[in-house]
Amino acid sequence: MSDELIAASNLISLLIEAQEDALATIKAGNKPESELRLQLLGAKSELTRLTRQIGRVPKEERQKIGPVVTEIKRSIEDALNAIATDAPPKNSDWVDVTTPGIRPPEGHLHIVSQAIMEVTRIFERIGFTRVRHPEVDWDWYPFESLNMPAHHPARDEWETFFLEYPGKPGKDPHKQKIVLTPHTSNGQVREMEKGKLPIRMINIAKCYRRQIDVSHTPMFHQFEGLYIDKDVSIGHLKGVFDHFVKQFFGPNRETRLRPFHFQFTEPSFEVDINCGICLGTGNLANGSPCKLCKAGWLELGGSGMVHPVVLRNGGIDPDIYSGFAFGWGIERTYMMKSGTKLDDIRLLYSNDVRFLEQF
């Protein structure tokens, strides 16, 4: 016998053919049962010949074959028993039903992929479509176009990686410097430039910042929401956030806005979510203070109404259209939800299989 491999699916189809042949032969009814039994199930039967090929199926797939053979043999036995005049009482084979079952293969999606899929679905439900914009971009999109000219102190918030220019810069003032995007907000003006209104987008991408510690990795992911239409209000922004947190974190979760400042939104907000343990009261049922949140609320991320300068940079008239935007960390948001108790975000990118296989 050859030791070359054959695919499980091929062997199974041969086995099924053999089964069909055998059942047809029994049905034809021109031979006695005992002779048929030898011919169809004996050592020289086609079924036995095929069964011996199992060793050539790749190890990982072999477990698929056993149940098929058992089932085929049983069906042939049953057919033979049915035509036997002197058949013995039905003798069902004993099976140890406590034997561990045969499981399907188990793979694992990384937490980041799981979170991205979940976030995408939640926003799709209210008409936001996922798009992709560059992770490596001209300085213009993540900074200048967002109302942050060179040397502006607001840029301090982002420890930005710059790239060596590939060759010599041309004359285009918007194409002088290349950065690793420190946030997904570079997608805002890029999305506006597509020239279609209204806009409801979710941009999910890798981001980069020059920092590493237990809560920062130099690469991470953000999801950026952008909604632009006529008469977009702060109330709409709250509605969308409430939709998201209820779907993502649970129906009794709520958001609140606090004043903040970003150059590319006005007004700007810090978005908090009520603590999942004490639901925003800061106290547990027994009156003791909640240890998770300290004051009832946890910071989710930043957001705001799109700044008129940004709208203009995207070719949109701020006197006709308004909108809101937000950009939150995928890893951070997911860790707040799952209660994974992950105390070091760097684990996510360590790619230790003992970690990856837990999810």
Place this chain on the structure above:
Amino acid sequence: MNILVPDIWLRKYLSTKATPLQLKEYLSLCGPSIERIYGEGEETVYDIEITGNRPDAMSVMGVAREAATILPRFGLPATLTGDPYKEKVKFPTVKKPLPLTLKTDAELNPRWASIIFDNVTVGESPEWLRHQLELSGLRSLNTVVDITNYLMRAYGQPAHVFDYDLIESHKMTLRASKKGEKLITLDGKSHTLPGGDIVIEDGSGKLIDLCGIMGGENSSVTNNTKRVMLFIQTYNASHIRKTSMALGHRTEAAGLFEKGLDTELVTPVLMQGMTMMTSLTGGSVASNVTDLYPKPFVGEQVSVSRKKINSYIGVIPDKEIKEILVSLGFTVTMHADTVSVRVPSYRRDIAIDVDIIEEIARIHGYHTIPSKLPDHAPPVTMPDPQLQLEEQIKIRLRDWGYTETYTYSMISEEQMDQFNLDKTRAYTIANPLSAEWMYMRPTLWPSMLATVKTNLERVKNGKFFELSMSYLWRPGDLPAETPMLLVAYTGDKFLEAKGLMEALFDLYGIPEPEYDTTAHHDWLDPSRTLLLKGFGSVGLLNTTLSKTLGIHSPVTILELNLLAFAAQAKAGKTYIPVPKYPSIIEDLSFIVPDKFEIGRLLSAMRKAHPLVSRVSLLDVHKETRTVHIEYQDPAKNLTGEDITPIRKKLIALAEHDFGLTLRQAAITA
């Protein structure tokens, strides 16, 4: 920026019964965010985050001003006391003033104010001052320096002092520095200036102040100082910013000046400083005040349409709009369609209509605005098929037993070298954080193999995949971000990797790619290399590379360019009628020569005749290959006679085109 504000200090300017917890809750909802409260009672200190656009609030007075507006909205009466803008500013006239000659530049220094004191005793500050500074996180040094720090924290206006006798010829010239000029700041650090920095030189031409950042060591006040010049200024914000960043010298003063300070606050603070200097150091005023302020402040007029206010926030009564804006210091005029305000000198962040909307909305309270989903019609958009395909493939791979990895997009120079990648045609990080992350990876191989290596001992039959961008070189342009799928198996799993590729191509209705079995791949073993024209490759890692990487067992790789792949993917499946008539199956065994590539024979047979519906490899035994063939006619029952000519054709194909010998033919049904 965060500042520490002691409760006792805050209540000097704010008269209220609000408790620290109430202050924290209500200020955070409508104004500066009180992030933490430290200590209790007299020792209570607030840790407050002030956003970069609000230098006016980066002080005890600034926070008190916000609180006086916000607390009453929550039913807690509060009033501001000691507002420096409302205090009387009157400086004494000195009969024999100490001389001072100065020259400044209104562009760099919009307002200069200074005054000189004689008979100053520099000593230890009184207990209350030391205590307040310490609670605020400022170190007490001596009376004079403590007064400057007190003024900065109290009003958000940095102050500086010179030893008057160390200013050569009592002459000061404020100017932009020239590149390469040198100066030692009073912390003992020596700086070579980049040029364009705001500096002051004295009569001897030496630099005595790095303005807005830190004073010079050569003119600083010591315990022996008798005559002190107190100096309150505002500067051109972007010059301060550039110098501070270029020198990496970040001080609290620089953090304030670079945000643009209020010229109208200069003399009120000097007035406070004068009072403190005379009462705490025993010094007496020895000069008239110098106040150079060529372009006095004119308040901006900003309007916002009622329509826009309603659209952003909802309908708010006139009375409330007016109340809110007046309480924030604006002069308000209500018109039929617009609200117009004159901006107070300390609110330079207010420049356009939405800035006013923010002020109304936050004091009105974001928490009072009803939350509702947009009721506009959603746009009609098509989902990006590339993103859909990538997500589907990830899910398939998970369900087929693969484990997904996420590695950093940046790789090291060592990794670039190990794979012999061209560093001149890769995107290089100009300011790397670590040598580990220097280049944007042009391929996922180095990262994936690093993952495989670290996991070799931990897992048997590892099957990993990553779906991420490679960053391909485009001169003068952004990288071509190309989504790549890289699958790695521990062990020699060539057929498994190839099978996965086949399954993916089948799934998206893409014809199997043209195989190139002879071409060379830098990283694959020639005995197990299959290049998939335009799509990628399947193969076993070659020993040269695995030795370089220190991987001492076989690794199999499948690489697919998912951009190329998605471009060929079929959107849906086409229905093929389920056969009404049975098929005929037969196995043909052939004897094949050494190194025979069976894939070519199978493809040729599939195309040989329309009634051949399936061809697969059934058996491999020594030099024999058994091919499993299914004949099917959708229109009728096939008979042995029907297939005889087809069989002949297939055998002829094998014998003539491929040089094989028929060994056996067996019809099954």
